[in-house]
Amino acid sequence: AQTVTQSQPEMSVQEAETVTLSCTYDTSENNYYLFWYKQPPSRQMILVIRQEAYKQQNATENRFSVNFQKAAKSFSLKISDSQLGDTAMYFCAFRASTGTASKLTFGTGTRLQVTL
Amino acid sequence: NAGVTQTPKFQVLKTGQSMTLQCAQDMNHEYMSWYRQDPGMGLRLIHYSVGAGITDQGEVPNGYNVSRSTTEDFPLRLLSAAPSQTSVYFCASSSRTGVTEAFFGQGTRLTVV
Numbered sequence: 050a051q052t053v054t055q056s057q058p059e060m061s062v063q064e065a066e067t068v069t070l071s072c073t074y075d076t077s078e079n080n081y082y083l084f085w086y087k088q089p090p091s092r093q094m095i096l097v098i099r100q101e102a103y104k105q106q107n108a109t110e111n112r113f114s115v116n117f118q119k120a121a122k123s124f125s126l127k128i129s130d131s132q133l134g135d136t137a138m139y140f141c142a143f144r145a146s147t148g149t150a151s152k153l154t155f156g157t158g159t160r161l162q163v164t165l
Numbered sequence: 166n167a168g169v170t171q172t173p174k175f176q177v178l179k180t181g182q183s184m185t186l187q188c189a190q191d192m193n194h195e196y197m198s199w200y201r202q203d204p205g206m207g208l209r210l211i212h213y214s215v216g217a218g219i220t221d222q223g224e225v226p227n228g229y230n231v232s233r234s235t236t237e238d239f240p241l242r243l244l245s246a247a248p249s250q251t252s253v254y255f256c257a258s259s260s261r262t263g264v265t266e267a268f269f270g271q272g273t274r275l276t277v278v
Contacts, residue, residue, distance in 0.1 A: 053207075058205075092253065092271065093271060093272075094267075099266055140208065151195075151214075152198065153198070153208075155200075155207040158207050
């Protein structure tokens with residue numbers, strides 16, 4: 050079974066600054082995918098970024114990038130130039146590429162507050 | 166673009182009542198899942214399906230029932246609601262092939278009194 054751990058329940062960052070959210074996971078799978086989802090107050094789950102485990106290059110999406118360390122089983126999210134609209138709950142999630150690929154395992158989330 | 170449609174968005178039930186949360190997707194996804202979200206616990210898998218006619222239990226299946234008679238629909242039934250089932254429920258779908266993320270419905274906030 051997979052586990053996903055987010056050790057930062059809450060974080061705060063000033064507008065235009067950079068913040069990094071941590072995520073570690075445990076799995077015996079070799080091929081898998083990792084995701085960061087954003088959940089604003091509207092409750093909608095929005096994909097922020099995804100990483101394929103077989104790719105060594107870290108994924109980037111505009112102001113969002115990840116630091117993927119496969120050996121350390123670490124998958125942190127960096128948000129650059131933080132904006133007020135980034136205020137949300139952020140969830141790290143794991144999905145195997147085969148077998149249990151239909152299931153996502155989530156961390157407990159990090160609540161991010163962007164302040165003026 | 167409808168994506169994943171969940172109904173209702175809000176519901177209040179009395180203890181012991183039954184109800185069905187509806188979920189429909191129009192993306193022809195093979196995989197569909199139900200999660201519940203509770204404070205401090207993230208999203209936990211209730212039941213999931215890998216295709217029509219095939220369902221299986223997730224992490225927290227007790228008190229819930231599902232069926233998948235078509236690719237599009239995956240309803241979640243609460244057989245006899247309990248206060249412990251007060252939660253936000255999400256339906257999600259994803260494709261079996263490729264590196265695709267799960268697409269989520271808007272969620273249902275359920276309160277059992």
